[in-house]
Amino acid sequence: MRLFIDFIPVIVWAILAVVLVFVMLLASWVLRPHILQNSEKTSTYECGEEPIGPARMTFPYSYLIYTILFLIVDVLGAFLWLLSASPLRLDPIVAWQTLIFVVVLMGGIGFAVKYIPQTSLDGSEMVIAYRRAKRAAAKVEKAGRSH
Amino acid sequence: MIPLSWYLGLAFVLIGLGAYGMMVKRNLIRILIGAEIMANGVMIALVALAIYGPVFEMTSQAIVILVISVAAAHTALAMVLMLSYNRRYGTSDLGIPITQEERIDV
């Protein structure tokens, strides 16, 4: 009960953060001029060219494997945090246990980093999709210019 | 002090919600969210039993720490499985491939 009351400032801070984001969005909406909707000024900017094609691109698949690696390291960090807050961290037996724990997990991460290029999760798909879109846009440009 | 049965009641409600989500939904990600809601309910029950009964005091709390880690590993593998399923079948829906493809009789 005491602990909950001690942590109430945390939830107050979280609510304030959310309220701050909403207030900023609201303020910018209020201060924006609404006359320029659906005009040329609000269309997407592509360095002077005409924007062609949909704006949605394939999400990089490589982000997933790094998120999984982050999750592993997060759990590792939580266990080490527990150990560091206790007087047990000076015990030599516990130090050896920690070493084995960290070495096993780092071995897993090293295996993952070594074999990522052989999986389907590296960035090759995004590069190929980008090149294909660029070639298609160049073709349309050539066809438009020859007419 | 809040009676223990309240905490267990809340935990069982969460477990029931997670079970409903896992049984009824057809999208892969909603099933995973249902599984995680169930895991959260189980953790609330474990911690409530830890605090209210000195028999389980430290064991139950440490078990919750282990449960959180195992849930993390399970979610990572489930996400990779979902990605493979999506690459193979082109959809993230569970109902479709069994009716359209020919069954392979083992």
Add this chain to the structure above:
Amino acid sequence: MQEFELLFEQFEFLLLAGVVIVLAYLALEHREIVYAAFFFGIMASFVAGFFLLLEAPFIAGMQIAVYTGGISALIIFGVLLLPRAQDSTLETFASPRARRIGMIFSFTIIFFSALLAAMFPWSESFPVSRVGESQDLGMLAEWLWGDHGIYVQMIALILFTAIVGAIALMKMDKAELIGSIRGEFGPEAMPTPDEFPAEPDAPSEAETPEEEVTEE
């Protein structure tokens, strides 16, 4: 003062319980998947608040770090990665019959478990005296790393298995590797509008799943 504290505690519990149940329902039933994934992340943070009410500060911190910061982010990444999963018009929901069966089943679970929880004489099994606050992490660390240190190594092996399994599941063999370099992908190839016809020299873009099966 005692009654005020008791009332305050009950009010807090009911408030938190209401928020958690509403968020869990929204996380399951909302039409947009992205909203559902975010609601799940917020629900995990409120469950950490429950752990604080139960006087377990380390577990609350670990819940926020691992669940909200890791697992919820992983689910949101999954929603973004699976193509055509963000479009809510393409999602099919369960039939009303399946929904009714699921509701009956889960109501049975909840009802009988809640009955058990309410009727079981919990106060006679355990002594009524409240356990002292475990605010120092020393005892927990001693249990985990000192007396029963084998569990931590088991967790290391489980996580190692998870990461190796993730890599192994995503590994491509030689045929698929060449296919991905040349530009042939599965059904998730980016859909091209009609004004960009496929070039004659590039491989065809509309791959069917059967062709991937024959390549394996």
